[in-house]
Amino acid sequence: MSRSTQSLCLFCQHRSLLYTSQQRSFRPWELSRSMAQVQRPRRPSRMTLSPKVSRPPTRTTPSDRPIGRRTNSPFAGMNQKYVDLRRQPPARSRAETSRTSRGRERPQKERETFHALKMQSALAPVSYGQRASTKEKISGTDSFEDFPLLRVVKESVFSQALAGMEDVVPTPVQRLAIPVLLGNETRAARRRSSSSEKKEMEQFLLAAETGSGKTLAYLLPVLDAVKRAEAIEAEIEAKKKAQEEEERKNANYHALEPPPLSNAPHSTTGRPRAIILLPTSELVTQVGNLTKLLSHTVKFRSALISSAYSGKVIRNRLFAPTGIDVLISTPHLLASISESDPNILSRVSHLIIDEADSLLDRSFAPSTSTVIDKSTPSLKQLILCSATIPRSLDSYLRKRFPDMRRLVTPNLHAIPRRVQLGVVDVEKEPYRGNKNLACADTIWSIGKAAAEHTGDTADVKRILVFVNEREKTQEVAEYLILKGIEAIALSRDTPEQRQIETLSAFTMAKKESVEVVSKEISAELRNGPNYVPLGSKTPATSTPPPRRHLPNTKVLVTTDLSSRGIDTLAVRHVILYDVPHSTIDFIHRLGRTGRMGRRGRGIVLVAKNDRRDVVREVKEGMFKGQALI
Structure with missing residues (x-):
C-alpha cells in the first residue's frame, strides 16, 4: 500500500478498496445500506441478565393507579403472599394516606376498626343514620298509656307482666314496635x-x-x-241469632229443633288465632308462662306444646272443648301435626317467629317454611323477631320477603355498656394452661367477693359458664364439683324434663303466680316417661366430697342451648370458658347478663390457641358503645 493510502482514514480506505476490487460505481442507496450494517449494535447473549432483574415490578400505571390482578387467568392464584379468596382490594400501607371524596385525610385508627371481626363478616350492617333517626322517633313515648291498646290489655301490663316494678316505662323496642304493629298509620295510608x-x-x-x-x-x-277480632265475631254472632229469632217468629209454624248439646266443642277448637314459634322447649315454657299470666286479666285461651310433653297432654291442650286463641309451639312439632290435620292452620291471623335467625337456618327452615306456607291464606301479620341479623338471614329475607318492614332499635348488635368484660390469660401463672383451674378460681373469686360486698349469706349467686362443645359440659361440671362448687351440666344430651327444671333455678320469677305455673308444669313433667330426678347420680359416677365448699353459689355449665332468649334475670356473671366462634355467639352469650337495665359482668378465658385479637376488639367495642359486625 502506498504512503498516500496510509494517510487516508479507514472509511476512505474501505471505499477505495471497494472501487478497485469491483471496478464499478455504487449507487447512493447501496452505500447507506452498507453503512447501516456496519453501525448495527450487537445483540446480547442469551445468558446475559437484564438490568431490570433486581428492580421490583411496577405496581402502578403511569397515572399512579394500582394495577389490578387478573382474576380470569388460570395462574391468578399463584405467587401470592396472602389469601385473597373474596377478591377484596389489598390493604394500603401505613405510609399511604387515604382521602375521602372531599379530599380530607382519614385517620389510621378509623380505617382499622374491627379488623379481626371483619374477617368473619357474620352480621348485616345497620347504618348509624338509621339508628339516629330511630332514636329520635321513639323519644316522644314515655308510658304505656301513650299506646292505643285496649284498656284491659294496658291493665294486664301493670298488674301481671311487670308487676312489682316501680317505674314501668316501655323499652326502646316496645316504643318502636307496638305502635307499628297496632297499625297506627297516617290518614292517607289508611x-x-x-x-x-x-x-x-x-x-x-x-x-x-x-x-x-x-x-x-x-x-x-x-x-x-x-x-278486637273476638268482639267483632261476637257482634256478628249476636246479629245472626237475632235475625234467626226474627225469622222464626214470622214463620207460620215452628219447626221442632233438637236442644243443643251440652258438651259440644267450641268453634275454635284446634284452630288458634295466633301462633308463636320458638326453637326450644325451654323458650316455649318461658313464653307460655308470660302468656298465661296475661290471660288472667285479658281473658283469652292459650296453650303451649313441645316435645317435653306426652302426646296425650298435647292433644288435650290443642283440641280442648273450650277452644284456643294463642298457641306456643316449636316448628317441628307444629309442622308434623299440620300434616295430619291441615285445618289447624286455617284460622291463623298472626304468626310470630321468635329467634328468627335460628328458625330460618338449615335445621329449622323446612319446618318453619311449611308452617308459613300453610297459614298464608288467612294470615294478616307475619312478625319475625331476633336479637341479631346475620348476613344469611338478611339475604334470605330479601329474596323471600322483599317488602318486609324492618324495625331496628338504635343499639342493635351492640353489647350494653352496663356489661363489663374481663379477660383471664390461662397461659400465665398460676394456671399454666389449665382452663378448668382458671374457671374454678374465677368462680371462687366471684363468690367470695359478692359475699364480702353484700354481707348476705342467704343470697344465692348464679353463674353461667358457656362452652363450645356439649361433651365438655359434663367434664367441666364434674371438675367444679371436685373443687367444692355446686355445678350442673346442661346440653342437648340432657333429658328435656331436667332441662326445664335446671333452667328454672336460673330464672327469676316476677310473681307468685309464675311460680305456681312453673310448679304445675314441673308436676306434669314428673309424670312423664323416662323422668330422671335432678342431681341424681349412679354409684359408679359418684365423686368423693370436696374438702371445702363455696356456699350460696350455683353454676350452670351449658352450650348455646341456654344463650337464646332465656330470661336469666337473676344471673349477674357469665364466664366464657371457650372463645365464641362468631360475633353472634358473643352477643347472645354476654346477653344472658345485664338484662332489663341491670348491671352484669362477663369473663373470657383466653388460652394459647384462642383468637386474642377478636376478644380485644370486642372489648374495645363494648367500651366505646359501638355495634359489632
Whole structure:
C-alpha cells in the first residue's frame, strides 16, 4: 500500500478498496445500506441478565393507579403472599394516606376498626343514620298509656307482666314496635288500604338487643288484635241469632229443633288465632308462662306444646272443648301435626317467629317454611323477631320477603355498656394452661367477693359458664364439683324434663303466680316417661366430697342451648370458658347478663390457641358503645 493510502482514514480506505476490487460505481442507496450494517449494535447473549432483574415490578400505571390482578387467568392464584379468596382490594400501607371524596385525610385508627371481626363478616350492617333517626322517633313515648291498646290489655301490663316494678316505662323496642304493629298509620295510608279490595299480609322484622323486652313488644299487639277480632265475631254472632229469632217468629209454624248439646266443642277448637314459634322447649315454657299470666286479666285461651310433653297432654291442650286463641309451639312439632290435620292452620291471623335467625337456618327452615306456607291464606301479620341479623338471614329475607318492614332499635348488635368484660390469660401463672383451674378460681373469686360486698349469706349467686362443645359440659361440671362448687351440666344430651327444671333455678320469677305455673308444669313433667330426678347420680359416677365448699353459689355449665332468649334475670356473671366462634355467639352469650337495665359482668378465658385479637376488639367495642359486625 502506498504512503498516500496510509494517510487516508479507514472509511476512505474501505471505499477505495471497494472501487478497485469491483471496478464499478455504487449507487447512493447501496452505500447507506452498507453503512447501516456496519453501525448495527450487537445483540446480547442469551445468558446475559437484564438490568431490570433486581428492580421490583411496577405496581402502578403511569397515572399512579394500582394495577389490578387478573382474576380470569388460570395462574391468578399463584405467587401470592396472602389469601385473597373474596377478591377484596389489598390493604394500603401505613405510609399511604387515604382521602375521602372531599379530599380530607382519614385517620389510621378509623380505617382499622374491627379488623379481626371483619374477617368473619357474620352480621348485616345497620347504618348509624338509621339508628339516629330511630332514636329520635321513639323519644316522644314515655308510658304505656301513650299506646292505643285496649284498656284491659294496658291493665294486664301493670298488674301481671311487670308487676312489682316501680317505674314501668316501655323499652326502646316496645316504643318502636307496638305502635307499628297496632297499625297506627297516617290518614292517607289508611285511605289507600281501605280502598284496596284485598289487604296484603303485613310483614315485619323486629330486631333488638338481648334483654330488651321483645316478647312483650309483639305479644301486646297480638293480644289486642285477638280481643278486637273476638268482639267483632261476637257482634256478628249476636246479629245472626237475632235475625234467626226474627225469622222464626214470622214463620207460620215452628219447626221442632233438637236442644243443643251440652258438651259440644267450641268453634275454635284446634284452630288458634295466633301462633308463636320458638326453637326450644325451654323458650316455649318461658313464653307460655308470660302468656298465661296475661290471660288472667285479658281473658283469652292459650296453650303451649313441645316435645317435653306426652302426646296425650298435647292433644288435650290443642283440641280442648273450650277452644284456643294463642298457641306456643316449636316448628317441628307444629309442622308434623299440620300434616295430619291441615285445618289447624286455617284460622291463623298472626304468626310470630321468635329467634328468627335460628328458625330460618338449615335445621329449622323446612319446618318453619311449611308452617308459613300453610297459614298464608288467612294470615294478616307475619312478625319475625331476633336479637341479631346475620348476613344469611338478611339475604334470605330479601329474596323471600322483599317488602318486609324492618324495625331496628338504635343499639342493635351492640353489647350494653352496663356489661363489663374481663379477660383471664390461662397461659400465665398460676394456671399454666389449665382452663378448668382458671374457671374454678374465677368462680371462687366471684363468690367470695359478692359475699364480702353484700354481707348476705342467704343470697344465692348464679353463674353461667358457656362452652363450645356439649361433651365438655359434663367434664367441666364434674371438675367444679371436685373443687367444692355446686355445678350442673346442661346440653342437648340432657333429658328435656331436667332441662326445664335446671333452667328454672336460673330464672327469676316476677310473681307468685309464675311460680305456681312453673310448679304445675314441673308436676306434669314428673309424670312423664323416662323422668330422671335432678342431681341424681349412679354409684359408679359418684365423686368423693370436696374438702371445702363455696356456699350460696350455683353454676350452670351449658352450650348455646341456654344463650337464646332465656330470661336469666337473676344471673349477674357469665364466664366464657371457650372463645365464641362468631360475633353472634358473643352477643347472645354476654346477653344472658345485664338484662332489663341491670348491671352484669362477663369473663373470657383466653388460652394459647384462642383468637386474642377478636376478644380485644370486642372489648374495645363494648367500651366505646359501638355495634359489632
